[in-house]
Amino acid sequence: METLKQILSIQEIKEAHKTLKGMARKTPIVKSFYLTAKTGGEVYMKLENMQLTGSFKFRGAFNKISSLSESERAKGVIACSAGNHxxxxxxxSKLAGIKSKIVMPESAPKAKVDATREYGSEVILAGATFDDAKEFCGKIVAETGETFLHPYDDVKVMAGQGTIGIEILEDLWDVETVVVPVGGGGIIAGVAVALKSFNPNINVIGVQAENVHGMKASIDAGKIVSHFIAPTMADGCAVKVPGTLTYNVVQQYVNEIITVTEAELELAMKDLLQRAKVVVEGAGALATAALLSGKIDKYVNGKKVVGIVSGGNVDLQRISSVCEHFFGVDA
Incomplete structure (x- = not known):
């Protein structure tokens, strides 16, 4: 098995931090008095839903594109994504002045599809799931030779996402636990390296949906496996099979990965909207759902905790359905 140093180093994350300076936003960390009261920990939220494009994914994408050679840029870039990548x-790509093409699953939220087109990319809808879109994307790359930008299993992408960890430490150096949403593993791999390089005792806890948790299933099995039961409202993290590089980093440096139900996700979305005035997508509610569920209390009680709110690109229809579900319920 590869070691952490061979996969991703803190130096690469620091270099990404320099690359992103003046481009990505340094998103705020705010204390949640509601989550603090509910959990018994001192809980803060890292609001990546306020990042450019509405999610943390801008960090990794910009860092990767900044590293491309002139020949790679000339070919144009192509990516597969459920929406945020x-x-x-x-x-x-627009900022770099290069052409981009995105393959998205047919189930991708309309808000994400529309926004991607508005940024100037050509969008191709293919397949029912992210993994289907990824397979179709591979066929296009084989035919056209366009430069493929992996959404998570890439050192430059992981390093870009890891800058979130640096920012957390800049604002809250004595943090004890950081709760991170998990899909393919890019954000938690980068954040884990950043945090553990500073203090190996910081707890890094991953959260996935019960319906789709390829990374947790793989960690539990001791090898990369697939996991999919049903679609999840955490569509941004609905990855059946994790990355190879990310899996190795997670296996070595993440304390634990837990899962939450769709009901717990919906409650977290409602509470973030009503109590914190924070609009999130399903994946963006994963950390909050974990905190409210009580499943990670041993990492939270009496500790200084940060939950990463990874994104806010949610369809208004989804918000409406969540509100209707809880209509008349005393929050």
Missing amino acids: AQGVALS
């Missing part, structure tokens, strides 16, 4: 690549 798509927007990150689209805006980064």
Whole structure:
């Protein structure tokens, strides 16, 4: 098995931090008095829903595109995404002055599809799931030779996402636990390296949906496996098979990965909207759902905790359905 140093180093994350300076936003960390009262920990939220394009994905996409050679840029770039990586690549490509093409699953939220097109990318809808879109994307790359930008299993992408960890430490150096949403593993791999390089005792906890949790299933099995039961409202993290590089980093440096139900996700979305005035997509509610569920209390009680709110690109229809579900319920 590869070691962490061979996969991703803190130096690469620091270099990404320099690359992103003046481009990506340094998103705020705010204390949640509601989550603090509910959990018994001192809980803060890292609001990546306020990042450019509405999610953390801009960080990794911009860092990767900044590293491309002139010949790679000339070919144009192509990516597969459920929506957030798509927007990150689209805006980064626009800023770099290169052409981009995004393959998205047919189930991708309309808000994400529309936004990706508005940033200037060509969008191709293919397949029912992210993994189907990824397979179709591979066929296009084989035919056209366009430069493929992996959404998570890439050192430059992981390094870009890892800058979130640096920002957390800049604002809250004595953080004890960081709760991170997990899909393919890019954000948690980068954040884990950043945090553990500073203090190996910081707890890094991953959260996935019960319906789709390829990374947790793989960690539990001790090898990369696939996991899919049904679609999840955390569509941005609905990855059946994790990355190879990300899996190795997660296996070595993440303390634990837990899962939450769709009901717990919906409750977290409602509470973030009503109590924190924060609009999130399903994946963006994963950390909050974990905190409210009580499943990670041993990492939270009496500790200084940060939950990463990874994105806010949600269809108004989804918000409406969540509100209707809880209509008349005393929050």
